[in-house]
Amino acid sequence: MTAMRALLVILLCSAFGAALVYAILQLPPQAVDLPQQVSANIDESGVAHPVTAVLLNFRGYDTMLEVAVLLLALLGVLAGTSVEKRRRAAGERPTLPLLRGFTRLIVPLMVLVAGYLLWAGSSMPGGAFQAGAVVAGAGVLLHLARLLPAWATPNLMQRWGLAIGFLVFLAFAALPALQDGSTMLQYPLAWAGALILLIEAGLTLSLGLLLAGLFLCLSDDGMEFEK
Amino acid sequence: MTLTLTPSLVYALTGALLFAIGVAGLIVRTHLLRKILAFNVMGSGAFMVLVGLGQRAGISDPVPQAMVLTGIVVAVAATALALALSRHLLLLTGNMHLPENDPDA
Secondary structure, rough: OHHHHHHHHHHHHHHHHHHHHHHHOOOOOOOOOOHHHHHHHHHHOOOOOHHHHHHHHHHHHHHHHHHHHHHHHHHHHHHHHHHOOOOOOOOOOOOOHHHHHHHHHHHHHHHHHHHHHHOOOOOOOOOOOHHHHHHHHHHHHHHHHHOOOOOOOOOOHHHHHHHHHHHHHHHHHHHHHHOOOOOOOOOOOOHHHHHHHHHHHHHHHHHHHHHHHHHHOOOOOOOOOOO | OOOOOOOHHHHHHHHHHHHHHHHHHHHHEEEHEEEEHHHHHHHHHHHHHHHHHOOOOOOOOOOHHHHHHHHHHHHHHHHHHHHHHHHHHHHHHHOOEOOOOOOOO
């Protein structure tokens, strides 16, 4: 790209940015009071924290399909990498004593934190996404410290783990609807809290595996190494 | 119109500017890694607009916050997929640039 064209693009994008700023400043105040609607219906959601209520109950479709998108992304990554699996020659590898020791120390704590975040999600900031991200972080750290090998292709157990979040969500979204003809993703009121916790537990496991898997499937470092 | 610049409005405006910067980066930069980064800058801008505008009224709105939480995770997955595809391209063609498709040339 020539400098002239780059300059033109930058000028046009500046104008675009200015237009966006102008549009935001011109926005009328919100017509629908969503926070008020959420807090008015929070008793029916089964959880006490508004963000979790929106994620897992009021707008459950978004969250369910989001897990499906993540699964699809990992399938895409696997489809691209399985044909070109190459192994780097096992040459000089640093032994990383400090990182390994630190990782051994911190990974159990990360799992504990993930469990706490999952539990806290019903009444405080937290929930399946944050917990899943911490689990994924633990997985990536384990791999970087050469304590966990990269994934060539996920084995049967890993595949179930990757899919279980979506499957549990789908099952609990559809089962009440099939049973008594209510709409999909409408939890029975008495069970809503327990169901959401169960769905979130499945989501945490799957999100952790999916996000870590995106890293572990792309990594070609240390496909095999000393235990 | 009286303009009161509340912190949430500053977030939203910063988000709009970040989005525009991302668009420029996406077009100007030819290296795929930089394009993916620019795309992420665009995404962060959109998230900031959503969260910033969501708390204009003074209280935070849980609906856009939940949307953004979902969006961040999807953005991470999309970035990973984009990286996988671009690495595949690197292995197949040996470079990290998309082929020029100029009808005039």
